[in-house]
Amino acid sequence: MADPLIEQLTGRDPDGRKAAAGRLGQLQTAEARKALEAALSDPRADVRINAAEALAHHGEAAITALTTCLDDSQVSVQQVAARSLGQIGHARAVPALLAVLSSDDDRVVRAAVRALGQIGDPLALPDLIDLLPGAGTTLKQQIVEALGAIGGDIVPPSIIPLLDDPAWPVRQSAALALGQTGAVEARDALHRVAANDPKRHVRIAAQSALEALS
Secondary structure, three states: OHHHHHHHHOOOOHHHHHHHHHHHOOOOOHHHHHHHHHHOOOOOHHHHHHHHHHHHHHHHHHHHHHHHHOOOOOHHHHHHHHHHHHHHOOHHHHHHHHHHOOOOOHHHHHHHHHHHHHHOOHHHHHHHHHHOOOOOHHHHHHHHHHHHHHOOOOOHHHHHHHHHOOOHHHHHHHHHHHHHHOOHHHHHHHHHHHHHOOOHHHHHHHHHHHHHHO
């Protein structure tokens, strides 16, 4: 079954190549993986996107090829590559994803942050914490969620001040992350937020975190 798809993936019809790349993700063989890796150089971005997405199903063996896509000329390809690396969840991808945090495009940075949270390697913590100052609301929220997913002793001191962030989604994520990390030192701050935050969603998140810490 793989041979016709591989032939289609290298054919002249761009729509056929795109379709073949999507279907080859279902065939977890070395032959299919190598064909998808080759397709990461296709001139069409939509083919490269489908190939990067399909490689998520090929696990650790696809990491090296996917990390090269983090330098693709198209942001959409970079985003999908980061997402696939997060789905694979192997620490080998962490250095390449950390390098992406310096990107000028927030969309790529957010994709890398999510992937690092999925992988859960503490190696990423210092870089993620350093990214917090100056981050916009959406990015800051995603950094907090990643920090909560990874956990570690250095996480709570970076998140507790965000319980007073002007943006309520950040405050909500900070509360949930503190509960997730088991940060008992945050209890007083969480009690204050649960009682006094003007946003109901944040108060509920703080109460949920307190229950997780009890």
